[in-house]
Amino acid sequence: MKEMVASFSYSPILVALSVLVAIQASYVGISLALLIPGAFANRRRLLIAGSATTLAVGIWGMHFIGMLAVTTSIDIDYAVLPTLLSFFVCGLVTGIAIYLASLRSQRLLILAAFAMGLGIVTMHYVGMIAIHSVVHVNHDPRYVLASITIAIAASGLALWLAFSADRRPPLFLCAAVLGCAVSGMHYMAMAGMTIHPTVGHGTVAKSVISSDMLAIIVSIVACTISAVFMLALIPSEPRDASSDAVWNTPDALAPMRLEKAMGEEHGGHAGHWAAPATETSIVLLPVEKNGSRFHIAPDDVASIHSNAHYTYVFNGRDDLFCPLSITEIASRLDKARFFRTHRSYIVNLDFVLRIKKVGDAGIAELDTPVRRTVPVSRARLATLRQELQSYQSSVATDLSNA
Structure with missing residues (x-):
């Protein structure tokens, strides 16, 4: 008997929102990371933590909103433990990557690109485990390899533009590259994914909160966290003539x-x-x-x-x-x-x-x-x-x- 495959599509508005969340978090995260080389002691640790947390929230938020953008006949539920684990993995790996990149060594920059790229990929696929309670998910190895390549290459480009380029471009461009790296990796991986409903699961009642409203809430939380770190850790310098x-x-x-x-x-x-x-x-x-x-x-x-x-x-x-x-x-x-x-x-x-x-x-x-x-x-x-x-x-x- 042939196994049934569920089709799915995307909400264009939520897709656009997910990309914007990734770019916004990348902008704040890189802004904080650029202050790390000149910081010391507690402030240095706070900047690393702030940059890593901002990026982790933005990357995870982009992933979550991207999943909410999926429209399918199957009600998709998320297991709590894999969802939280994907966030912690993202925060840890991006923190390591940002610290290595801030040291401004070409060799460490390569390690930082691999760390951030693989961290983003790991976060995505660990997060996908959260839906295995209601559906079976298969991933096309070609798309998996393509998503890994995109994540590492684009992360490396973003970190190089921000930390090692002789003439650094506008910070927004670096953030856009990193945000697109996160988004591109996610949707490339989703393109190679097939969903197989488990026995006994069909169309079920919708949740109290709609996907659109939940996506807006996640976006506001992610942007608020970024704003708090931005205001708390980026100093304003008064003139001292x-x-x-x-x-x-x-x-x-x-x-x-x-x-x-x-x-x-x-x-x-x-x-x-x-x-x-x-x-x-x-x-x-x-x-x-x-x-x-x-x-x-x-x-x-x-x-x-x-x-x-x-x-x-x-x-x-x-x-x-x-x-x-x-x-x-x-x-x-x-x-x-x-x-x-x-x-x-x-x-x-x-x-x-x-x-x-x-x-x-x-x-x-x-x-x-x-x-x-x-x-x-x-x-x-x-x-x-x-x-x-x-x-x-x-x-x-x-x-x-x-």
Whole structure:
């Protein structure tokens, strides 16, 4: 006896809504992810969690709305456990992918593309298990392979455009590519799916909430979650003209000095912070790593990030805790080499590889063993370009005269 195959069609409005939800979540998720390289400690973890959660909700919401868009004679019910499992898998894998991509390494970017693509595919097929209680589902292997290819390729393209392209396109374009990757994968997989009703299941009564209304509710929830993360984690930067004037003035005060020998005034113990000393000493910054206290010279400082009343000093590999405020550190550094790109960031021009425009502001990419970017405020972007060009010219002149 030939097994019956149920036909199905789509609601065009819900299909369009599912794609919009995926693009909107991708926009917020990538916006948060772009802030990860310049963040530290708790804020870095919050950004990764916010980006992963936003993307997971959007991707899962797109999948759920896409299933609600299906019109068939069979009442499709969803098992709770596989549905929730598909969401958690999506959140975990996208979090890993976003973190890897934020490190701005080409090798890790490839891993991130595979992780995100396979995560989207896994989420879809795990979610499809939820309907096996009322129907049998078969998948055409050709369409499965095509959906995997689309998910990985489009995810990789979106991550590359957002994190590694020399001239990053508008953020909306990156979000549209990722949103279309999610949607394209879903509908490609659905094209290769056949539904076989189980014995004893036919047309049954409709649920209290219509598919259209449920899709609208899911869309509102997904967009609300994205908006909350956007408002909570993307800071608005007030203009700080006085800080610019003090920091970038050629006649600024000479740097303060610290003792070259560590802990001489504390019985020779390196576990204590050294105090300011004489004019014959050199500039050193007190830092701490894993409970060990020592000092770092400006030549080894790639960037500095303010965190409340203290700072983190990045030496190219590690973020070292420093008890000084960013204002105090600024007074000790050479104004010709160090530039305050943001009210919370200082960068060493020796380490700046290139400057990119990102939206209305920009980022400075550092040439360090661990790839790092430093945010540049809109008001200081043009000045940083000029300062970097002038500094590189002066360094080249000094080398030629040596």
